Amino acid sequence: MDKVSAVTGRIILVPFSPRVAPGLLSAAAWKAVTGAGARVHAGSAEHPILEYLDDQDVEIELIEGETAEVADELLKEAAAGETVVWLADPSGEDQPLVLALGERLTGGSADEAEIELELTPGSYDVPGARLLDLVAVMDRLRSPGGCPWDAQQTHRSLVKFLLEEAYETVETIEDGDPDTPGEGRDALREELGDVLLQVAFHSRIAREHPEDPFDIDDVAQGIVTKLINRHPHVFADVAAGTAADVEANWEQIKAAEKGRTSVVEGVPLNQPALSLAEKLLKRSKNAGMDVTIPLLPQTLRAPADNSDADAQAQVGALLMAVVGLARELGVDPEAALRAEARRLRDEILNQEASRSSGKCG
Template sequence: MNADASGRIVLLTTSHRVAPGLLSWPAWQALRAADRVLCPDPAHPQLPYLREAGVEVEEAAPDAHELVEDCAGGRTVVLIPSGEGDQELTDGLARLAGSGRVQMPDLELLPASYDLPGARLLDLVQVMDTIRAECPWSSAQTHDGLAKYGIEEAYELVEAIEAGDREELREELGDVLLQVVFHARIAEEDTEEPFSIDDVAGTIVEKLIHRHPHVFGSETAETSEDVKAHWLRTKAVEKQRDSVTDGIPLGQPALALAAKLASRVRTAGLDVPLPESAGAADLGERLLALAIRAEADGTDPESALRTAARAYRDTIRAAEDEQAD
């Protein structure tokens, strides 16, 4: 094949998730050296920036034959497809190349911009904006109305983790992420204290940096225990809490609540008596048996344990007061 005679076709792909005009250097070189630059989409976001940079772009949608003919004499044609691509054109070029009857120009696929990690999150935000505006159900939702779904999705995520199902894990992570984006979108509409998904992300970024001085600062941490200890100290200063029980959501499942309270007691080094002595052997079986008997007696074991855990919290606070004295 004589490249000088057959010419060159450059399919220049771009990502709508990157600011228009931010193209790679090879892309700019190809655009400036081309004999013709074509774009079938008059609304392509790159067009104003290319023209501002002095690149002459023609709004044209050639088929495969026309594009090949335009390369005759060694000419180079750069085609900027729409964001969805042009499957019909690429299929046509493939058929011509496979026919053996046409002297094909060199064909190059040149990515002009790449998605950064996390770029698809921009798509999620955009889709959520559209759904919130146009879906009758989504547009009527509130923080309170969605709260139960957040709990359900978190449980389904845990179940996927415990099952070791990678495909299910990916899906459930997406469902949990949706709850975050949905709540942030609703929060934008608050007339008194609005905030956006960017505010949510900015807050957690600041928190992570502040609580990881061994990563982003000058402090050192040699073990995971060192990291946890610093995290708890920093969190205590930030929250200015009066009790180690502050910040523990009492609405969580009772077993998790009891375990969280016990963890806080151990971390704080408090001497708080257990409600009753209990060994660790066969604990799961004994808890299950208690729950079965409670259900048979008409007692909700979840509510019963929650009541006991709340009382235990009060005992912890009493112990803290005694220690302070």
């Protein structure tokens, strides 16, 4: 590289987020690009920002070639006292140029020691922008030339993985310490990523349907609409002063949205039996029904006499005793409770039928 007298110059690197629409430029980057006397460079005429800068009469000089050649040219201009602006490729392909400039400036000549190297982001990721990376990776895996295993998967084949990832997340929350920085919190972040992958995977498969495709944007829009509609106390003028009020509103809105005629509609029967039984009991209570519930043994203390910890321990011990008895009798406790939950569902349906027919008793 030709040597010139040592003077102060600047090289301003302007990186762009690949997840932000072209044409958006931060205030600091705009000031650098349009500054008096600034020499603005890019490595390719295909840089997405160029057409927008052209509209603003910003003169762009292309410097194409090997990394070393480009680095030498930028340093030469800066050493001559110029303010040099380099528009980095959003793809990150010119990352080697950044490294080359850094190496030259930290171990170069006295001329180069006078050059300032600055980083001025041209655009910033918005919250959630990294989700676009996940979508792009999933597209690559499912596309021709991607992963054969991923390409073979269907909604049905992925069901077991969806359940496994959900259970692993629950286990991580219960066994770790997700609220304290460290292994537990790191594990939770990883498990949530695994759950998110399942959503992205199913959405990518759904996009390929020949007659009724939908993608992850449709999935996101659907849940956004649902959340807004079911939180009128936040997005509208409905009053809900307590969590119980919120839950009641939610159930009413949900029933209206789904057009449900029974309180048991929408309760998946293939969920774990304990949660199924709890959901059915909750639905029946909210509907004002008096359903049959097996009596607790007389030796149990009334819940009011127990602290929260004692109550949980008592219930836990009772459930464990039931499981032990089931093993002695050769009964599957999950299947037994599921059968009882189904009986409860049928009783609720019968009561609803009686109400609709005007019968009493």
